[in-house]
Amino acid sequence: MSILVNRNSRILVQGFTGNEGTFHAEQMTAYGSGVVGGVTPGKGGQQHLGLPVFDTVSEAREQTGANTSIIFVPPAFAADAIMEAADAGVEVIVCITEGIPTRDMIAVREYLRSRNSRLIGPNCPGIITPDEAKVGIMPGFVFKKGNIGIVSRSGTLTYEAADQVVKAGMGISTAIGIGGDPVIGTTTREAVELFAADPETEAIVLIGEIGGQMEADAARWIRDTHLSKPVIGFIAGQTAPPGRRMGHAGAVVGGTEDTAAAKMRIMEECGLHVVASPADIGRTVREALAK
Amino acid sequence: MNLHEYQGKALLSQFGVAIQQGIPVHTADDAVQAARQLQESTGTKCWVLKAQIHAGGRGKGGGVKVAQSLEEVREKAGKILGMQLVTPQTGPLGKKVYQILVAQDVYYGGTSPVQEFYMSVLLDRSLGKNIIVYSTEGGMDIEKVADERPDKIHKEVIDPSVGLMPFQARKIARNLGLQGQAFREMTRFVPALVNAYEQSDASLFEINPLFKTSDDRIIAVDAKVSIDENALYRHLDLEALRDIREEDPTEVEAGEHNLNYVKLDGNVGCMVNGAGLAMATMDIIQLSGGKPANFLDVGGTASAERVANAFRIIRKDPNVKAILVNIFGGIVRCDRVAQGIVDVCKQLGNMDIPLIVRLQGTNASEARALLDASGLPIQAVTGLHEAAEQVRACVA
Numbered sequence: 194m195s196i197l198v199n200r201n202s203r204i205l206v207q208g209f210t211g212n213e214g215t216f217h218a219e220q221m222t223a224y225g226s227g228v229v230g231g232v233t234p235g236k237g238g239q240q241h242l243g244l245p246v247f248d249t250v251s252e253a254r255e256q257t258g259a260n261t262s263i264i265f266v267p268p269a270f271a272a273d274a275i276m277e278a279a280d281a282g283v284e285v286i287v288c289i290t291e292g293i294p295t296r297d298m299i300a301v302r303e304y305l306r307s308r309n310s311r312l313i314g315p316n317c318p319g320i321i322t323p324d325e326a327k328v329g330i331m332p333g334f335v336f337k338k339g340n341i342g343i344v345s346r347s348g349t350l351t352y353e354a355a356d357q358v359v360k361a362g363m364g365i366s367t368a369i370g371i372g373g374d375p376v377i378g379t380t381t382r383e384a385v386e387l388f389a390a391d392p393e394t395e396a397i398v399l400i401g402e403i404g405g406q407m408e409a410d411a412a413r414w415i416r417d418t419h420l421s422k423p424v425i426g427f428i429a430g431q432t433a434p435p436g437r438r439m440g441h442a443g444a445v446v447g448g449t450e451d452t453a454a455a456k457m458r459i460m461e462e463c464g465l466h467v468v469a470s471p472a473d474i475g476r477t478v479r480e481a482l483a484k
Numbered sequence: 485m486n487l488h489e490y491q492g493k494a495l496l497s498q499f500g501v502a503i504q505q506g507i508p509v510h511t512a513d514d515a516v517q518a519a520r521q522l523q524e525s526t527g528t529k530c531w532v533l534k535a536q537i538h539a540g541g542r543g544k545g546g547g548v549k550v551a552q553s554l555e556e557v558r559e560k561a562g563k564i565l566g567m568q569l570v571t572p573q574t575g576p577l578g579k580k581v582y583q584i585l586v587a588q589d590v591y592y593g594g595t596s597p598v599q600e601f602y603m604s605v606l607l608d609r610s611l612g613k614n615i616i617v618y619s620t621e622g623g624m625d626i627e628k629v630a631d632e633r634p635d636k637i638h639k640e641v642i643d644p645s646v647g648l649m650p651f652q653a654r655k656i657a658r659n660l661g662l663q664g665q666a667f668r669e670m671t672r673f674v675p676a677l678v679n680a681y682e683q684s685d686a687s688l689f690e691i692n693p694l695f696k697t698s699d700d701r702i703i704a705v706d707a708k709v710s711i712d713e714n715a716l717y718r719h720l721d722l723e724a725l726r727d728i729r730e731e732d733p734t735e736v737e738a739g740e741h742n743l744n745y746v747k748l749d750g751n752v753g754c755m756v757n758g759a760g761l762a763m764a765t766m767d768i769i770q771l772s773g774g775k776p777a778n779f780l781d782v783g784g785t786a787s788a789e790r791v792a793n794a795f796r797i798i799r800k801d802p803n804v805k806a807i808l809v810n811i812f813g814g815i816v817r818c819d820r821v822a823q824g825i826v827d828v829c830k831q832l833g834n835m836d837i838p839l840i841v842r843l844q845g846t847n848a849s850e851a852r853a854l855l856d857a858s859g860l861p862i863q864a865v866t867g868l869h870e871a872a873e874q875v876r877a878c879v880a
Contacts, residue, residue, distance in 0.1 A: 220815070268714060294715035295607060296685050302612040303644040332814030332846055347760020349812040353868070356812070356844065373759060376612045402760055405609045429763035432748075432770045433779070440744045440759025440781045442714060443609070448627075453767075470771050471764040472868035 195322040195367045196342070196387040196394075197285050197311070198261060202326045205253050205283070206231035207274045208265035210241050213289070217265065217330050218242055224327040229257040250274075251281040263319065263328050264288040271315060272297035275378075279310040286378070287328050288315035295442075298376035305378065312378025316442065318348040318370035329370065339364015341478060342388035344381055345400035346373050346407075346441070350429060350471070354398050357475025363482075366394040373441025375405065382411040389420055396423045396482050398474060399465070403430035404443045404451050409459045416463035423481035426465040427474055428453040485711045488536045490585045491725045492689075492707030499680035502673060502703045504695070506587030508536060515561035516554050518586040528588035531557055535564050536583040538730040540708065541571035541625075547581065550589075557586065582729060590705055594698025600705075601660055602626050603674075604690040605681040608641070616640040616652075616678065620660055622693035648678045665700040673702045684722060685715030734800055741793040743782060750775025752875060753798035753807040755791070757782050757816070765810045768868060772875040777804045788824030795828050806838040806878040808871060813845030822851035826858045835861065838878045842871040 204221065208214040209231020219242060222228045230245040230253055237248030247253035250262065262278045264271060264287065271290040278286045293315050305312055313320055319329015323338040335352050337359045345351040351370050358365060369384050371377055381401060388394045401408035408428060415424055431453040433439050435446040446452050461467045466481045468474055487495070490508040497503050505526050507518035519531045535547030542548050547569045551557040561584055570578035591598055600622035608615045621629045621636050630637055638659050642648050650671065657670035673694075681689045690708040697703065716723045728736050738745030744759065748766075752774035756762035759781045766776035778798060782790050798807055811821050822843055829835055840863045843851040848866055855864040865871050 269717065292714045294685055294718075295687060295712050296682065296715065299607075299612060299614065299644050330815065335814070335845065345760070347758060349756075349758030349814070350760035350764055352812050352814055352845065353761060353764070357868075375607060375609050400760070402763060407610075410610070427764075429760050429767065432750075432766045432776050433763055434746075434748065437746050437779075439746065439763050439779050444759060444763065470768060470868075470872070471761075472768065472872055 195325065196391050197313070197367060197369065198320050198322050198326040198328045200227070200325040202227055202261045202285070202328065203257060203259045204228045204326070204328055205250065205257065205259040205262045206265065207250065207262055207278065209233050209246055210236055211265060214265040215242065217263070221327050224333040225324075226326045226328060229259050250277045250283065254281045254283060259283065261285045261328055262287065264290060266290060268292035268294070272301050275301050275312060276304050279305055279308045283310055285311050285313065285328070287313045287317070287319045288378070289317065289319060289330060291316040293374065295374075295376055298374065302376060302378070313369060314372040314378060316374045317372035318351060320367060320369045321365070322367045323365050331368070331370070335359070336368060337364040340366055340393060340395040341398060342366050342391065342394040342396070343368035343398045343400070344384035344388070345370050346381075346402050346443070347400060347429065350400055353471065354400055354474050358398065358478055361475035361479045363478060366391060373402070373443050375443040380410065381407040382414045385411045385415065385424070389418070389422060394422065396425065396478055398478060399424055399426045401426070401428045401456060402441065402444050403428070403433050403439065403453050404445050404447065406451065408456045409450070412460040412463035412465055415465065423484070424465045425474065425477050425481055426457070426460040426467045427471055428456045428460075429471070431469070485713050485716065485723075485726055486538045486730070487709040487711065487725055488538065488583070488727065489534060489707055490536055492709035493704065495684060495709060496677070496680050496704055496707055499676055499683065501676040501680055502669070502701065503707070504587050504590050504703050504705045506585045508583050508585050509561070510565070510583055512558045512562040512565065515584065515586050516558050519551070519554055519557045522586065522588050526588045529592070530589045532587045532589060533557065533560050533564055534585045534587060535567070535569050535581040536585055537569055537574070537579040537581060538727070539571050539573040539579060541573050542569065545569050545571040545574070545578070547571065561586070579730070590695055590697055590703065592698060596698055596700055598698050599696040600693035601696070602629070602692045603677070603694045604688065604692070605678055605686070606688045611641060613644055614642045614681070616642065616656065616674065618656055618660065626692065642678065648675055650675070662696070666696050666702060669700065669702040685712045685719060686710060687712045734797055738780070738797050741790070743780060743790065743794055743797065745797055746779040747801065748776050748778050749803070750777040751803050751805045752879065753777045753801065753804040754810065755780050755782055755794045755798060755807065756810045757812060761810060761812060765808060768872050769808060769875055772872045772879070774806070774875050774879040777801055788827055791821065791824040792828040792831070795832060799832070804837065806840065806875065808875055809839070809841040810871065811843050813843060813848065813851075817847045818843040818845055818851035819847040819854055822854045825862070826854065826860060829860050829862070838863065840865065840871060840874040840878070842866065842868065
């Protein structure tokens, strides 16, 4: 097992014929992911990278049986693309696009409430289940197969964590980058819940950052459900000044409860293995599993 | 992106939100002229002069003054304009005042007592919905109210499927203790405020104080407005309101090169690909005994040109005593980044401060070999622990 994506994922690429879409469709296919086609409005009927191009997601889904979609369309059109995928019944929607207005994402989240699709992102690196499917833009070789689940708001920091886990002699069940925006499809807690239910995942690495309450919510859920799997937590931005946005639209300290220190304290109180230095993630996972 | 008070109020006014009338000016002469004009249009008998800077607590630093006569307007405007205004939010250096807002007096006497409320519209991240936060305790620091009297803070959630409903505005007016004319005014004020917030893609509207006059009018006396930068592409009129004098010049320059840079006050500069890893690298610097001098995300590609620009920007800060480069190569190959760093160092010449370069990921060993063979005084490392140790040695 694993979560969200696996060798049965049939993947559509929205924004297929653009530069990003083309490059990453090739990379995903080279990794072995089941890319079955793509959508570029107005280019339906063409072939691209040897795969069919469709005008709409619903047609693409009917023709290919796709259950997963990855979105590379520009910010101004991304909310529409997410809703189109949900309307077509795509089960897992991964939105890579950075820079979507918050007002659009509020509408997207509302739209998804009454539908059965799960959105990952936006502004994220995607999801990878090693040796099975990469639905994202991460370097696949870093992620070796194993039993550690990773959930993170950041891209390169996810790669860093995976690299440390692998170098410490373990591997990854699935890694999810949930995205750095203030309004996203899948929260830290929801990702942790999925890992908690996955028999293949033995420990969870939770990488958060300043801003918002997601890590605190996840930590309280872990405490309240007496989760038996160890959870190793790191919060980036211990040195970030309040009120300044640190790259990610959602990485800004707004109050007293969304600082790195506050989140680390809550995570510790809830029984997580909190690491102060990002250099210690791999080692701490190994120690937590040995206990 | 933050707006000045006068810009925020003009925006509110466009959407039919009642505001305290005022005119922004750059000189004491213009202030007198503006005061006369306001006297004619509003009948005000005295004026409030407010420094226009992007920071709160202006009154505490002497940036807000009342003038009883036109002579006083000239004198006090002259004092505020050009001053280096220090408030609890500006830091010790303060901010230079280029502009003041000459505003009408709203405390005029009348049949009912004046009241100061608090109201803001903003995103509740946990809910993924906008909310209205309001309180009877206006005119003071809302964080303080939240700490001391949390029962005095009310929240109203705006359901995205239907938007703000009229009953919610009535509930707010009721909870603020309003009746009659003031109640009716508030039920018009709240929807106008929410409409302005939504239509301008704002991330914050804060009205403090939200004021009830002695003749039962409800008006915004201050306006703190932030616009969602991701939405500026569809608000070119608002983008034009950006005042770069309020920003750090190096940050502005970095932005022109599409680099995400935030200046900090430490001694170790850093250049990283990815925002999360950049924050984590700042944390490592601190845990190693240094203090981060900046946040800098060069982006996923970390091309030679971006690396060159990033180095120039970091080197502008005289406090920087060492630089830590931390790149996790994924799609971008580490040897390419390493070559970029070597080229830039040769081009910029005499690198007189320690440069620690940590390259991990795709082609990391080739990158290290390239750096080692360059003959440059670069301390190449591959692990984060090693990087931390090198930083520790540099700042010791």
